[in-house]
Amino acid sequence: MAVWLTLLILAVFEFDGFKSLPLTTLKDWQTLVMIVLFAFTYSFGIVIDRLADSLFVPWDTRIKNKQFARFKLPFVIMRAEVSKDNEGLREIFEYSRSRIRLARASALNFGLITIVGLLFTTIRVQTHKSTIFIFAIVFGVLFTYITICSWYTLTVAYCNMVSGSYDLQRKESNKA
Numbered sequence: 334m335a336v337w338l339t340l341l342i343l344a345v346f347e348f349d350g351f352k353s354l355p356l357t358t359l360k361d362w363q364t365l366v367m368i369v370l371f372a373f374t375y376s377f378g379i380v381i382d383r384l385a386d387s388l389f390v391p392w393d394t395r396i397k398n399k400q401f402a403r404f405k406l407p408f409v410i411m412r413a414e415v416s417k418d419n420e421g422l423r424e425i426f427e428y429s430r431s432r433i434r435l436a437r438a439s440a441l442n443f444g445l446i447t448i449v450g451l452l453f454t455t456i457r458v459q460t461h462k463s464t465i466f467i468f469a470i471v472f473g474v475l476f477t478y479i480t481i482c483s484w485y486t487l488t489v490a491y492c493n494m495v496s497g498s499y500d501l502q503r504k505e506s507n508k509a
Contacts (some may be wrong), residue, residue: 335374338444344453382434385441395489400492408495411454415498429491434483440477447473 359366383415395407404411416423450469 337399337439337442338377339447340446340449340453342455344449381396381441382438385437386434388441389437389484392485396485396488397492400489404496404499406499410493410501415495415502420507426495427490429487429494432508433487433491436487437479440480443473443477447477476501 401408401411406414412426416426447469450473451466454462454465454469
């Protein structure tokens with residue numbers, strides 16, 4: 334997140350280097366400045382995560398509808414049902430969900446880095462503009478695509494884990 338935000342700020346505002354910044358006056362305030370920057374970055378990261386979540390909802394819904402069409406219960410109820418008495422399984426589910434969130438946010442961030450990097454190149458770069466443009470497009474699209482594929486794979490695996498656990502639990506309860 335910090336990369337594309339920094340590139341956006343540098344693309345929009347003139348910046349002639351750190352020499353013109355009064356950094357020596359901030360020396361006594363460095364702890365406070367770091368706390369404020371951390372709080373801002375963390376809060377903005379939460380907003381970006383929610384944005385990424387809302388952008389991926391249609392795909393996520395399609396995957397879950399396809400994976401759970403044969404069940405009568407909604408996905409959330411099934412997940413709660415199979416993990417209610419199994420702390421280890423609940424931890425595995427949470428770990429999987431964290432990896433899905435990370436892949437989803439990374440896909441959005443790589444996409445934004447690509448777009449803002451191209452904007453920065455257009456506005457601020459003077460030499461080798463076409464080479465940088467091609468490099469940014471190729472690697473930006475590649476990284477974005479890889480993280481979207483990772484998100485998809487992780488989401489399908491997570492759904493399979495929940496449905497498999499549910500099937501196993503039903504078989505065991507039918508035996509009893």
